[in-house]
Amino acid sequence: MKRSPVFLSLFLLLLAINPLQSRSFDQWFEDGAMRIDLVFSGTASESSYALEGLRKEPFFSGSKHVMIDPFDYGDHKFEVRDAISGDLIFSQTYCTLFREWQTTSEAESVRRAFSHVLRFPWPKGSVKVDVYDRDKKGIFQLAWSGNFDPESIFADPTLARVYETADLEIHGDPEEKVDILFMAEGYSENEMEKFMEDAKRSMEYIFSEEPFKSKRESFNVRVVKSAGPDSGTDIPGEHIWKNTVMNSSFYTFGIERYMTTPDYRSVCDVAANAHYDQLYILVNTDKYGGGGIYNFYSISAADNRESRAVVIHEFGHAFAGLGDEYFNSSVAYNDYFPLDVEPWNPNLTTLVDFGAKWKNSIKKGVPVPTPPEEKFAGTIGVYEGGGYVAKGVYRPMIDCRMHTNDAAFCPVCSAAIERMIQRHTGR
Numbered sequence: 001m002k003r004s005p006v007f008l009s010l011f012l013l014l015l016a017i018n019p020l021q022s023r024s025f026d027q028w029f030e031d032g033a034m035r036i037d038l039v040f041s042g043t044a045s046e047s048s049y050a051l052e053g054l055r056k057e058p059f060f061s062g063s064k065h066v067m068i069d070p071f072d073y074g075d076h077k078f079e080v081r082d083a084i085s086g087d088l089i090f091s092q093t094y095c096t097l098f099r100e101w102q103t104t105s106e107a108e109s110v111r112r113a114f115s116h117v118l119r120f121p122w123p124k125g126s127v128k129v130d131v132y133d134r135d136k137k138g139i140f141q142l143a144w145s146g147n148f149d150p151e152s153i154f155a156d157p158t159l160a161r162v163y164e165t166a167d168l169e170i171h172g173d174p175e176e177k178v179d180i181l182f183m184a185e186g187y188s189e190n191e192m193e194k195f196m197e198d199a200k201r202s203m204e205y206i207f208s209e210e211p212f213k214s215k216r217e218s219f220n221v222r223v224v225k226s227a228g229p230d231s232g233t234d235i236p237g238e239h240i241w242k243n244t245v246m247n248s249s250f251y252t253f254g255i256e257r258y259m260t261t262p263d264y265r266s267v268c269d270v271a272a273n274a275h276y277d278q279l280y281i282l283v284n285t286d287k288y289g290g291g292g293i294y295n296f297y298s299i300s301a302a303d304n305r306e307s308r309a310v311v312i313h314e315f316g317h318a319f320a321g322l323g324d325e326y327f328n329s330s331v332a333y334n335d336y337f338p339l340d341v342e343p344w345n346p347n348l349t350t351l352v353d354f355g356a357k358w359k360n361s362i363k364k365g366v367p368v369p370t371p372p373e374e375k376f377a378g379t380i381g382v383y384e385g386g387g388y389v390a391k392g393v394y395r396p397m398i399d400c401r402m403h404t405n406d407a408a409f410c411p412v413c414s415a416a417i418e419r420m421i422q423r424h425t426g427r
């Protein structure tokens, strides 16, 4: 797949203007991670955060050269500032399941709470942490702030849950690679061999697809053997309930195939045993389903015959912030992409600010919007239909891994994945 020179130069520009590039990681941080546990609660129209606890974790695996997130992605962003100078020393964009829930009909009448976790390298001095939520116009608004002292006696240094880990494939130091961690969910103690086989197979699924295939050496892959009491996962629609480590379930927001867990705190407790940039929850079931949330986690069934397609598709969401390019499946969301706001996802546009997207990749003579005709098959254009609606949201190609899930990633999605790999591995 050809790398887009426009995207690459934009990325290099972002790196060049990043004031932190000349500073050393060692000036602000040391080994380990500061983890702040929050409770995120609200309804469709309002939300708030409350502090639950502070932990000191043994590993932080992100880049030591790119500590300010270069992407304007996600529904949320948090920033870490040195408490004395006010200097911005770390930031991260991400999404949450809670934010998806806020667009469901249930959120119109019920108030709910989900766990929420912030992680960044362990600071040497006191820091101020600011959480921003994107508003309906797509602008980040300050939602919560807290001050944290690395000398605090309340930073719990223990692992909440201790599990054995193993390496599947290591190509270099964590801070210079994309570190994927496969986590066992719904596997009993005597199914750990099966989990290892399932994790290896899932890893090979990701590396069988471009652009991951050509970039395999940019990744490290590990597993955490998080065995639990029961085998399988919750299927509420069939009255099946299991006692599992991370509380996963089908029927999220009433959609049978949407398997997630709202228990992000347990997910992070399991993950703390190993290095990771991306979490992949592998669920011991053959039932079709899964989910992927940007810089949150990917989750999918280990044993379904469609698992290869699902694993790659969900990782596209969670790793590169890719949006769904389909519009003909049932989803639970209302107005997920407001048509008067440019979505932040790199592969969707409402044409409100198309110049910020793949406009420069469109060849002369290709009409905007582009009719989905045979002569434009394989051509980058602007095809109407995407983001769960047939009208007003546009995608870059007639077909893509994020559209029907039968095709490869389109060039726009591929370029977004390559930029994200560069974000983790580049200097």
Ligand SMILES: [Zn+2]
Binding pocket: 325, 347, 396, 397, 400, 401, 402, 409, 410, 411, 412, 413
């Ligand atoms: Zn695409």
